[in-house]
Structures are given as C-alpha cells and as structure tokens.
Amino acid sequence: MSEATHAPAAVLFYEPGARWRTVTYGPALCAMILAIEVVRGGAVHWFGLVFCAVLLGGFVWLQVVAGKRHISVELTEEALREGAEVTSLRDIREVLPEDDEESWDYEDWQSARALGELSGVPRRRKGIGLKLKDGKLVQAWARDHVMLRAALTAALERRDGTGAEDEKEAS
Template sequence: MTDEAILFAEPGARWRAVSYGPILCAAILAFELGTEGTAHWFALTFCAALIAGFVALQVVAGKRHISVELTPTALRSGTESLSLNSIAEVFPERDEHSRREEPWESARALGELTGVPRRRTGIGLRLADGATVQAWAKDHRALREALTEAISRSENGADR
C-alpha cells in the first residue's frame, strides 16, 4: 500500500510521545540544579529511560494495532486489510439520540483487537459476501466520507 495515494490515514500513535517523560525529567533536574537542593542525577536519568522505554512499546503497539489507512484500492484497520471491491455498502452514521443499537454495532471490528479501540468510533460496512464488519477511526466522519467516495470511484471505474 505504500506506493498508492493515501486518501485517509491515522497513525495510531506518534513517536514524539516518547520524548515527553525525558523532557519532564530534564526539567526537574534543571529545577534541582537551580535550587540549593541535591540533584538526583541517577534517579532522574533512570526514570527518563524507563518512561521512554515503556512509551516506546506503546507507540509500536499503537502504530501496529490502531493505525488506519485508506488507499484507492484498500482499507487497512490495524493489522487487517480489506479490498475496497469487497465492500458493498457503508452504513449510515448511528443516530446519537436513538436508544436503539444499530445491527452493525455488534459486528466484528476489523483488525486483531476484540472490538473497536478506545477513543475510536465504529463505521458499519456490509461486505460483498453479506457479512457485516466495523471499520473504525478517531475522525470517523472523515473516514466515512473518504471511504464512501473511494468505493463509488472504484465502482465507477469497474463499470467502464
């Protein structure tokens, strides 16, 4: 998918997050050096490395499991890719004021996670084989719009 144009993308996590802990530890160290107190070099260096290591693991997992990418031919949600030709319909957005759950909301989420990831919203899809699944994204409205447009373009291109 790297050679194709990207119509929509969410990275899942950003590498800049790894620097937040060490920056905070450096600020604490600078504060300690500026005051008459004892500077805790070893403890702050250890904490900075520990925080950076744990956050790096989270970033790797986020980029692998909760990133989303849409190209003119495929949708990738986490580790699962789905050809746009296999998508028959994008269901309308759920009515926020309705208490009734839409049938697609209990469908399997794309990717290898057990459900739609936290802080993401599901988008119902009916596949060509009749199955129902959920794509998902933080900016679900932008993904829904890009996905609907890409599917219609792919259908129109296939009809020619």
C-alpha cells in the first residue's frame, strides 16, 4: 500500500458564499406565528403556516446551495477557487493595484472576465484585478476584498520568494 497521501492545503482565505442558518429564518418565523395563534386562542392556521414554513425553507435551501456552489471563495497555497472555477497560483503573475475611487477612468481589469462561472462579479462583492502568466486580465472577487487581496499578494510573494528577501533587507 502506498504511503503517499496528500495532506489538505492550508486555507489562507475563505468566504462561504451563504450560511445554512438562513434556511431556518422563515420556518422559525412561522413557528413564532403559530405559537402566538395557539396562545391567543381562536383559529389556528396549522396547514397554512406549515405550508409556508416548508415553502420558505425549501426556497432558501436552494439559494444556500447555489450560494455555496457559485459565490464561495477559497484561497490555499496552491490555488484560488472562485465559485466552481479553480485557478492555480502558478498561473497568476501579479495582483494589480486597487482602482482609484476618485478617478474618472476605469482600469483595464475592471472590464475583464470575472473568475467563476457567473457572468460578472456577484452582488455585494468587489473585484480584484489579476494578471495571468499568459497576459490575460481577470477579476477575482470577494466580499472582504481587502483581506483576499492581502492574502493573495502574500501567497504570491511566498511562491516567488520575494517575501523572504524583503524581510532580510528590512533587518
């Protein structure tokens, strides 16, 4: 038997895309309404409230599954995963500077293809310009784009060995 097993790579940055707890919000609200109706007395709308709880829970469950699949972000020492698309860090040449909020001009990377299988940067996320080794520009994205940019820059510096040289020069 072979002893060559790969240990999972350390996660440097992670955003889940959606959280399972949101599935419980609709059914919890229906349960509270049901409890109020029982305590208050009179007609209790069992069927309607149970039906609404199942319907709300089902729709939100679909949204959470889609969110976890399509808008989650994970950065390891080897790869950046944006939704279902995985990009090797070896394919990334550099992280481009942030866009100037006060400038009237767009950076070239702002109109580049967003990583992942979505047509653009998802809502409530901000793009980060990346230049690939083949010269193409793409956008990585995250809700906490500042942390992703810092983690991605540090991972690329470690890969290229520039972080160690900077530390030697500083001391």
